[in-house]
Amino acid sequence: MDPLWMLEAPSPPADARIPYGEHAYQFGDLRLPPGPGPHPIVVMVHGGFWRARYDLEHVGHLCADLTRRGYATWSLEYRRVGHEDGGWPGTFEDVARGMDFLPTLAKSHPLDLSRTVVMGHSAGGHLALWLSGRRRLPPDSPLSRPDPFIPRGAVSLAGVVDLVRAQELRLGNDIVTEFLGGPPAQVPERYRLGSPSALVPLGIKQVLIHGTKDDTVPDSLSADYHARATALGDDVRLILLPGAGHFEVINPLAREWPQLVEALASLTGS
DSSP states (O other), rough: TTTTTGGSOOOHHHHHEEESSTTOOOOEEEOSSSOOOOOOEEEEEETTTTTTTTGGGOOOOOOHHHHTOOEEEEOOOOOOBBTTTTTTTHHHHHHHHHHHHHHHHHHOOOHHHHHEEEEEHHHHHHHHHHHTTGSOOOTSSSTTSOOOOOOSSEEEESOOOHHHHHHHHHHHHHHHHHHSSSOOTTOOHHHHOOOOOHHHHSSSEEEEEEEEESSSSSSHHHHHHHHHHHTTTEEEEEEEEEEEEGGGGGOSTTTHHHHHHHHHHHTTTT
Protein backbone atom coordinates (compact mmCIF):
# COMPACT_ATOMS: atom_id res chain seq x y z
CA MET A 1 0.00 0.00 0.00
CA ASP A 2 1.13 3.52 -0.75
CA PRO A 3 2.59 4.88 2.53
CA LEU A 4 0.81 8.17 1.81
CA TRP A 5 -2.55 6.56 1.06
CA MET A 6 -4.34 8.56 3.76
CA LEU A 7 -3.58 11.80 1.92
CA GLU A 8 -5.68 10.70 -1.06
CA ALA A 9 -8.25 8.18 0.17
CA PRO A 10 -11.59 9.59 1.36
CA SER A 11 -11.76 9.35 5.13
CA PRO A 12 -14.59 7.60 6.97
CA PRO A 13 -17.41 10.07 7.56
CA ALA A 14 -17.66 11.83 10.89
CA ASP A 15 -20.68 11.40 13.09
CA ALA A 16 -21.35 15.13 12.88
CA ARG A 17 -19.84 18.26 11.39
CA ILE A 18 -20.50 21.02 13.90
CA PRO A 19 -19.81 24.75 13.56
CA TYR A 20 -18.01 26.41 16.46
CA GLY A 21 -18.26 29.88 14.91
CA GLU A 22 -19.89 31.79 12.10
CA HIS A 23 -17.14 31.66 9.46
CA ALA A 24 -17.14 28.97 6.79
CA TYR A 25 -14.00 27.31 8.12
CA GLN A 26 -14.96 27.43 11.78
CA PHE A 27 -16.19 23.88 12.24
CA GLY A 28 -15.10 20.54 13.57
CA ASP A 29 -15.74 16.90 12.79
CA LEU A 30 -16.93 14.94 15.81
CA ARG A 31 -16.58 11.16 16.04
CA LEU A 32 -17.90 9.20 19.01
CA PRO A 33 -17.11 5.62 20.03
CA PRO A 34 -19.95 3.28 20.92
CA GLY A 35 -21.14 3.08 24.48
CA PRO A 36 -22.58 5.54 26.97
CA GLY A 37 -19.30 7.23 27.87
CA PRO A 38 -18.22 9.71 28.96
CA HIS A 39 -15.32 9.25 26.56
CA PRO A 40 -11.80 10.65 26.63
CA ILE A 41 -11.33 13.29 23.93
CA VAL A 42 -8.64 13.88 21.34
CA VAL A 43 -8.77 17.36 19.81
CA MET A 44 -7.02 16.92 16.45
CA VAL A 45 -5.42 19.81 14.56
CA HIS A 46 -4.40 18.98 11.00
CA GLY A 47 -1.25 20.19 9.30
CA GLY A 48 -0.36 21.45 5.85
CA PHE A 49 1.92 24.39 6.70
CA TRP A 50 -1.15 26.47 7.59
CA ARG A 51 -2.02 26.73 3.85
CA ALA A 52 -5.56 26.89 2.53
CA ARG A 53 -5.12 24.01 0.10
CA TYR A 54 -4.69 21.49 2.92
CA ASP A 55 -7.78 20.70 4.97
CA LEU A 56 -8.86 18.31 7.72
CA GLU A 57 -9.89 15.48 5.38
CA HIS A 58 -6.57 13.61 5.48
CA VAL A 59 -6.55 13.21 9.28
CA GLY A 60 -10.00 11.62 9.22
CA HIS A 61 -8.38 8.18 8.98
CA LEU A 62 -6.36 8.88 12.12
CA CYS A 63 -9.46 10.12 13.93
CA ALA A 64 -11.52 7.12 12.86
CA ASP A 65 -8.84 4.73 14.13
CA LEU A 66 -8.68 6.47 17.50
CA THR A 67 -12.47 6.48 17.76
CA ARG A 68 -12.46 2.71 17.22
CA ARG A 69 -10.07 2.55 20.19
CA GLY A 70 -12.50 4.36 22.47
CA TYR A 71 -11.61 8.01 22.01
CA ALA A 72 -14.02 10.73 20.98
CA THR A 73 -12.28 12.90 18.38
CA TRP A 74 -12.93 16.57 17.64
CA SER A 75 -11.03 17.43 14.47
CA LEU A 76 -10.74 21.17 13.94
CA GLU A 77 -10.93 23.08 10.69
CA TYR A 78 -9.73 26.67 10.71
CA ARG A 79 -8.85 29.61 8.48
CA ARG A 80 -5.46 29.23 6.82
CA VAL A 81 -3.05 31.26 4.71
CA GLY A 82 -4.97 32.05 1.53
CA HIS A 83 -8.27 32.60 3.35
CA GLU A 84 -9.47 36.02 4.42
CA ASP A 85 -7.94 36.72 7.85
CA GLY A 86 -6.06 33.42 7.76
CA GLY A 87 -2.59 33.29 9.26
CA TRP A 88 -2.11 35.97 11.90
CA PRO A 89 -4.34 36.30 13.81
CA GLY A 90 -7.27 34.35 12.31
CA THR A 91 -5.72 30.88 12.44
CA PHE A 92 -4.90 31.27 16.14
CA GLU A 93 -8.32 32.73 16.92
CA ASP A 94 -10.08 29.85 15.18
CA VAL A 95 -8.30 26.95 16.87
CA ALA A 96 -8.69 28.68 20.23
CA ARG A 97 -12.40 29.08 19.62
CA GLY A 98 -12.67 25.45 18.53
CA MET A 99 -10.92 24.28 21.68
CA ASP A 100 -13.05 26.49 23.92
CA PHE A 101 -16.17 25.04 22.30
CA LEU A 102 -15.57 21.70 24.06
CA PRO A 103 -17.68 22.50 27.15
CA THR A 104 -20.57 23.34 24.83
CA LEU A 105 -20.12 20.02 23.00
CA ALA A 106 -20.09 18.18 26.31
CA LYS A 107 -23.57 19.46 27.11
CA SER A 108 -25.02 17.29 24.34
CA HIS A 109 -22.42 14.55 23.89
CA PRO A 110 -20.84 12.09 26.37
CA LEU A 111 -17.38 13.68 26.65
CA ASP A 112 -15.01 13.46 29.61
CA LEU A 113 -13.50 16.94 29.63
CA SER A 114 -11.03 15.92 32.34
CA ARG A 115 -9.37 13.54 29.88
CA THR A 116 -8.86 15.87 26.95
CA VAL A 117 -5.65 15.68 24.91
CA VAL A 118 -4.86 18.00 22.02
CA MET A 119 -2.85 16.51 19.18
CA GLY A 120 -1.56 18.01 15.95
CA HIS A 121 0.58 17.13 12.98
CA SER A 122 3.25 19.40 11.47
CA ALA A 123 1.74 22.91 11.50
CA GLY A 124 -1.04 21.37 13.58
CA GLY A 125 1.59 20.25 16.09
CA HIS A 126 2.53 23.90 16.45
CA LEU A 127 -1.10 24.85 17.03
CA ALA A 128 -1.67 21.98 19.48
CA LEU A 129 1.16 23.09 21.74
CA TRP A 130 0.21 26.73 21.34
CA LEU A 131 -3.32 25.90 22.50
CA SER A 132 -1.82 24.21 25.54
CA GLY A 133 0.18 27.30 26.46
CA ARG A 134 -2.45 30.02 25.97
CA ARG A 135 -2.69 30.80 29.67
CA ARG A 136 0.92 32.00 29.42
CA LEU A 137 -0.08 34.82 27.09
CA PRO A 138 0.03 38.32 28.58
CA PRO A 139 -3.48 39.58 29.47
CA ASP A 140 -3.15 42.45 26.99
CA SER A 141 -2.19 40.11 24.14
CA PRO A 142 -4.54 40.21 21.13
CA LEU A 143 -4.78 36.40 21.40
CA SER A 144 -5.44 36.27 25.14
CA ARG A 145 -8.85 35.05 26.26
CA PRO A 146 -10.27 34.78 29.78
CA ASP A 147 -10.31 31.25 31.19
CA PRO A 148 -9.11 29.32 28.10
CA PHE A 149 -9.79 25.57 28.04
CA ILE A 150 -6.49 23.84 28.79
CA PRO A 151 -6.21 20.12 27.97
CA ARG A 152 -4.76 17.45 30.21
CA GLY A 153 -1.95 16.74 27.76
CA ALA A 154 -0.63 17.46 24.29
CA VAL A 155 0.91 15.40 21.49
CA SER A 156 2.98 17.00 18.75
CA LEU A 157 3.47 14.86 15.66
CA ALA A 158 6.42 16.17 13.63
CA GLY A 159 5.43 19.60 14.90
CA VAL A 160 6.71 23.00 13.83
CA VAL A 161 7.24 23.79 17.50
CA ASP A 162 9.69 26.71 17.12
CA LEU A 163 8.56 29.36 14.65
CA VAL A 164 11.77 31.37 14.83
CA ARG A 165 13.88 28.36 13.93
CA ALA A 166 11.39 27.27 11.26
CA GLN A 167 11.61 30.72 9.69
CA GLU A 168 15.40 30.64 9.79
CA LEU A 169 15.32 27.31 7.96
CA ARG A 170 12.77 28.68 5.45
CA LEU A 171 10.61 25.61 5.95
CA GLY A 172 7.76 25.17 3.50
CA ASN A 173 9.13 27.77 1.07
CA ASP A 174 9.34 30.33 3.86
CA ILE A 175 5.74 29.79 4.92
CA VAL A 176 6.34 31.06 8.48
CA THR A 177 7.12 34.55 7.15
CA GLU A 178 3.86 34.46 5.22
CA PHE A 179 1.93 32.94 8.13
CA LEU A 180 2.99 35.61 10.64
CA GLY A 181 3.28 38.51 8.21
CA GLY A 182 7.03 38.99 8.38
CA PRO A 183 10.33 37.69 9.81
CA PRO A 184 11.17 37.97 13.52
CA ALA A 185 12.98 41.26 13.05
CA GLN A 186 9.83 42.89 11.67
CA VAL A 187 7.11 41.30 13.83
CA PRO A 188 8.92 40.02 16.95
CA GLU A 189 5.81 40.09 19.14
CA ARG A 190 4.00 37.66 16.86
CA TYR A 191 6.83 35.15 17.26
CA ARG A 192 6.82 35.64 21.04
CA LEU A 193 3.07 35.16 21.29
CA GLY A 194 2.63 32.54 18.60
CA SER A 195 5.49 30.08 19.05
CA PRO A 196 5.21 27.27 21.62
CA SER A 197 8.94 27.39 22.28
CA ALA A 198 8.51 30.98 23.47
CA LEU A 199 5.65 30.03 25.82
CA VAL A 200 7.28 27.17 27.74
CA PRO A 201 6.87 25.98 30.39
CA LEU A 202 3.33 25.07 29.35
CA GLY A 203 2.52 23.32 32.61
CA ILE A 204 0.95 20.17 31.16
CA LYS A 205 2.34 16.81 30.05
CA GLN A 206 3.55 16.73 26.47
CA VAL A 207 4.74 14.04 24.07
CA LEU A 208 6.74 14.92 20.96
CA ILE A 209 6.85 12.25 18.25
CA HIS A 210 9.15 12.80 15.28
CA GLY A 211 10.71 10.67 12.55
CA THR A 212 14.49 10.83 12.18
CA LYS A 213 14.21 10.92 8.38
CA ASP A 214 11.66 13.73 8.24
CA ASP A 215 12.69 15.95 5.32
CA THR A 216 9.76 18.36 5.76
CA VAL A 217 10.18 19.37 9.42
CA PRO A 218 13.56 18.28 10.83
CA ASP A 219 13.51 16.34 14.08
CA SER A 220 15.96 18.84 15.55
CA LEU A 221 13.01 21.19 16.18
CA SER A 222 11.42 18.66 18.51
CA ALA A 223 14.74 17.72 20.12
CA ASP A 224 15.64 21.34 20.85
CA TYR A 225 12.14 22.10 22.15
CA HIS A 226 12.30 19.04 24.40
CA ALA A 227 15.60 20.19 25.89
CA ARG A 228 14.37 23.73 26.46
CA ALA A 229 10.99 22.77 27.91
CA THR A 230 12.48 20.11 30.18
CA ALA A 231 15.07 22.54 31.48
CA LEU A 232 12.26 24.94 32.38
CA GLY A 233 10.37 22.27 34.32
CA ASP A 234 7.85 20.88 31.84
CA ASP A 235 7.02 17.16 31.75
CA VAL A 236 7.92 16.40 28.12
CA ARG A 237 8.69 13.06 26.49
CA LEU A 238 10.49 12.88 23.15
CA ILE A 239 9.93 9.82 20.95
CA LEU A 240 12.20 9.68 17.91
CA LEU A 241 11.15 7.16 15.26
CA PRO A 242 14.22 5.73 13.50
CA GLY A 243 13.91 5.89 9.72
CA ALA A 244 10.44 7.44 9.74
CA GLY A 245 9.55 10.42 7.56
CA HIS A 246 6.95 13.15 7.91
CA PHE A 247 3.73 11.20 7.38
CA GLU A 248 4.20 7.89 9.18
CA VAL A 249 3.07 9.64 12.37
CA ILE A 250 -0.45 10.12 10.98
CA ASN A 251 -0.71 6.76 9.20
CA PRO A 252 -2.76 4.27 11.25
CA LEU A 253 -1.30 1.41 9.19
CA ALA A 254 2.34 2.37 9.73
CA ARG A 255 4.53 0.24 11.96
CA GLU A 256 5.15 3.31 14.12
CA TRP A 257 1.46 3.81 14.90
CA PRO A 258 1.38 1.77 18.16
CA GLN A 259 3.84 4.21 19.70
CA LEU A 260 1.41 7.07 19.13
CA VAL A 261 -1.44 5.03 20.59
CA GLU A 262 0.67 4.25 23.67
CA ALA A 263 1.65 7.89 24.10
CA LEU A 264 -1.98 8.97 23.91
CA ALA A 265 -3.02 6.37 26.49
CA SER A 266 -0.28 7.61 28.84
CA LEU A 267 -1.79 11.10 28.77
CA THR A 268 -5.46 10.17 29.08
CA GLY A 269 -5.08 7.34 31.56
CA SER A 270 -6.85 5.00 29.12
